[in-house]
Amino acid sequence: MSELVAGFLRFRQSAYPDRALLFQRLAHTQSPRALFITCSDSRVVPELLTQQEPGSLFVIRNAGNIVPSYGPEPGGVSASIEYAIAVLGVHEVIICGHSDCGAMGAIAHHHDLSGLPAVSGWLRHADAANVINDSHHHDTDRERVAALVRENVIAQLANLRTHPLVALALNQNRLRVHCWVYDIESGQIDALDGSSGEFVSLSEHSDVTALRGGQDTS
Ligand SMILES: [Zn+2]
Secondary structure, three states, X not given: OHHHHHHHHHHHHHHHHHOHHHHHHHOOOOOOOEEEEEEOOOOOOHHHHOOOXXXXXXXXXXXXXXXXXXXXXXXXXHHHHHHHHHHOOOOEEEEEEEOOOHHHHHHXXXXXXXXXXXXXXXXXXXXXXXHHHXXXXXXXXXXXXXXXXXXXXXXXXXXXXXXXXXXHHXXXXXXXXXXXXXXXXXXXXXXXXXXXXXXXXXXXXXOOOOEOOOOOOO
């Protein structure tokens, strides 16, 4: 804990003064560039890997970068999505999975989650990805998890579309959705190409086609 407090003191000494004007500007308003939905994993740091300052990303994080489908009892993820689109007017959404994801590993390896009922229930939102992934052949366990991470961001994109305000914004072409997979070891990102439905290196295809309303990635 002392390391965290020491970090805060360093923030007060240098990081904060360096951004004093920015924080002044942000004190009473925010206008983030994007809604960034990713895993809670400590190794994924959205602002670091996109080199964004405070105020740029509206972030939703949870185990497995899950977006529950919209339903009669919407929860915290739905509320944050609604707020980002309706109030903040965000035009870009990124769903970002990552390599070595513990949540996806647990599903891919059919771990016994009976001792973790909340996790088990939560990861049911990835059932579609799991069923599709299980129908494919994978040479290694590692490949099985990597493939599930990709299937999962596509499944969560499908779930995202069930949110009425997202569906409307996509229909009116004022929202673009990006599916990314971040590789922790290499620092690379693969992005889902909206025109081919394939994942491509974002480094090599920085102009990769985003997913707009009416496009199907299946
Ligand atoms: Zn994860």
